[in-house]
Amino acid sequence: MRLFRLAASAAATSAAAVALVISPAAAQSAAPSELAKLIESRLPAVMPKVVAWRRDIHQHPELSFEEKRTAALVADHLRKLGLEVQAPVGRTGVVGILRGGRPGPVVALRADMDALPVTELVDLPFKSTVRTQWQGQEVGVMHACGHDNHVAILMGAAEVLAGMKAQLPGTIKFLFQPAEEGLGGAQAMVDDGALKAPVPSAVFGLHVWPNRVGQIGVRPGPIMAAAGNFKIIVKGKQTHGSQPWSGVDPIVVSSQIVLGLQTIASRQVNVAYLPSVLTVGQISGGNRSNIIPDSVVMVGTLRTFDDAMRVDIAMRIERTAEDIARSAGATAIVQVDRGGLVTKNDTSLTDRMLPTLRRVSGDVAFINPVMGSEDFPVFTREIPGIFFFLGVTPKDKDPNTVPVNHSPLFFADEGALITGVRAMANLATDYLTLGAKK
Numbered sequence: 001m002r003l004f005r006l007a008a009s010a011a012a013t014s015a016a017a018v019a020l021v022i023s024p025a026a027a028q029s030a031a032p033s034e035l036a037k038l039i040e041s042r043l044p045a046v047m048p049k050v051v052a053w054r055r056d057i058h059q060h061p062e063l064s065f066e067e068k069r070t071a072a073l074v075a076d077h078l079r080k081l082g083l084e085v086q087a088p089v090g091r092t093g094v095v096g097i098l099r100g101g102r103p104g105p106v107v108a109l110r111a112d113m114d115a116l117p118v119t120e121l122v123d124l125p126f127k128s129t130v131r132t133q134w135q136g137q138e139v140g141v142m143h144a145c146g147h148d149n150h151v152a153i154l155m156g157a158a159e160v161l162a163g164m165k166a167q168l169p170g171t172i173k174f175l176f177q178p179a180e181e182g183l184g185g186a187q188a189m190v191d192d193g194a195l196k197a198p199v200p201s202a203v204f205g206l207h208v209w210p211n212r213v214g215q216i217g218v219r220p221g222p223i224m225a226a227a228g229n230f231k232i233i234v235k236g237k238q239t240h241g242s243q244p245w246s247g248v249d250p251i252v253v254s255s256q257i258v259l260g261l262q263t264i265a266s267r268q269v270n271v272a273y274l275p276s277v278l279t280v281g282q283i284s285g286g287n288r289s290n291i292i293p294d295s296v297v298m299v300g301t302l303r304t305f306d307d308a309m310r311v312d313i314a315m316r317i318e319r320t321a322e323d324i325a326r327s328a329g330a331t332a333i334v335q336v337d338r339g340g341l342v343t344k345n346d347t348s349l350t351d352r353m354l355p356t357l358r359r360v361s362g363d364v365a366f367i368n369p370v371m372g373s374e375d376f377p378v379f380t381r382e383i384p385g386i387f388f389f390l391g392v393t394p395k396d397k398d399p400n401t402v403p404v405n406h407s408p409l410f411f412a413d414e415g416a417l418i419t420g421v422r423a424m425a426n427l428a429t430d431y432l433t434l435g436a437k438k
Contacts, residue, residue: 032359035167035429042160043418049159050417053077054152055126061115061141061148063132064179067092070113070151074176077155081162083174090188094176097198098161100168105435107428108173108200110379111147111154112180118144121408145405146208146392146412151176153206153420160425170432173200175379182227186378195379201435202349203385204427205376206420210404211391213413216357216423217367218388220350225277225303226310227373228339232257232321234285234296236330241290250296251285253330258283258298260320268316269309276313277303277371303371305342341377346384353386356430360422363391372405390423392416 032040053073062070071094075087078096086095092113119140120128130141143149158174175194179185211217234254239247258280265276278300285296302317304310314336325332358364367389376387392412393399403409 033430033433035164035433036359036426038164038167039160039422039425039429042163043421046156046159046421047418050152050156050421051414053155054148054414054417057148057151058124058143059126059128061128061130061143062113063117063134063141064114064181064183064185065091067113067178071176071178074113074151074155078158078174081159082165083158083162089192089194090178090185090190092178093185093189093192093194095189095194096158096174096176098158098165098168098172098174100170100172100432101166102169104168104170104432106171106173106198106200107431108175108195108203108379109154109157109424109428110175110177110203110205110376111150112177112185113147113151114179114181114185115141115147116144116181116406118142118406118408120144122411142408144407144410145181146410147180149208149392149412149417149420150206153417153424156417156421157424157428160421161428164429168429168432170435171198172428172432173198175203180375184375186375190378195382201383202431203379203383204424204431205379205385205387206390206423207374207387208392208405208412208416208420209389210393210402210410211365211389211399212363212393213391213395213416214361214419215363215365215391216361216388216419217365217391218345218350218354218357218386219366219369220345220347222274222305222342222344222369223367223387224343224374225305225369225371226307226340226342228302228310228314228337229299230302230314230317230334230336231297231299232317232335233333234298234321234325234330235333236292236294236296238294239292241288241292244292247292248329249292250330251293253325253328254283254285254296254298256328257321257324257332260324261300261317264313264316264320269313274305274309275369275371276305276309277301278313278317302336302339303373304339305369307342310339340373340375341381343374343377343387344380345386346380349384350386352434353427353430356426357388357423360426361419386427388423390416390420
């Protein structure tokens, strides 16, 4: 999940979770298949390893595109399982290929590996004490977004499925992705051929989330927003703080622009269509109390669930900033980047795989779209996919009040790991089985 603070709180997400209403097609029997029973029989031997991997990775976090130790751990594990291993893919990524003993389709499972420049405040025996340099500053490094869980879960799923190789009707690709936190790791893997030779026809991914432990949160269609940045440079005229009339104050102009920008989402776009968030997250200008500076710089984030809406809001950001600045005799230079991609769950695939999710969890909830962003949709531009949330809030804690992802106090209950392994392994085998029956 991107380094930007999530706009949807744990409270909003949990409160929005309701009993999942599914179509008749998805309501068909979700009785365990022989492969599902085999997965279940293999879990007891694998889960202690999953817990150990998670703790090891948590204690040794690595920032985006620096996941060399984690990648080596993953690659070594996959090779020992007898998988074909491609590494590095996308600078520090790893791809494992498990070819089943029977013909069938190809499916991909994805986990992201990078940590964040956050100093951990959770008191754990395997707490991270790693320090590094980030943007010229010494910082702590922590798996504050829970990617250590993702890696361990997929390593566990790989071991479970590798032991069933002869029974698998198709091929499974394991995508261990670097640099999800806003630095383009998914695109780097795709550019390096992660979705080629063989080409998967579906991809599944998960993310730990501060819902109750073991709960799976999902929805068809948009589930996470596209995130883009903007930058506005307001140029005024520097002067003495005691004589503001002899210059043009970019701080006052910037303040008016910030307020003006807030009317875009609240008054200028159709909030009944899809939500959007426009946030100014940083503003800087001036260096003394008695000097009106020459310029001010502000940067922010724009979150949308629709490409046309993003383009429209970008135009309104530019118009609002330029017109307010002009009214005060200042100028505004506006830069709005293209933004990321909306994470959208393929509707028919979601409908098709819901029985699997309900079977492996027993606690599946329909959630509102989340304003946080992901680069998982880079994988789903060409193939359908499902991205879902795995609850990691301990049973004795209130999901509405626990620290959320990216917090130095973020905590993941390891009781959710088995649900994650079950989900990824069963999604793969059920998809392959359904495809083989076509």
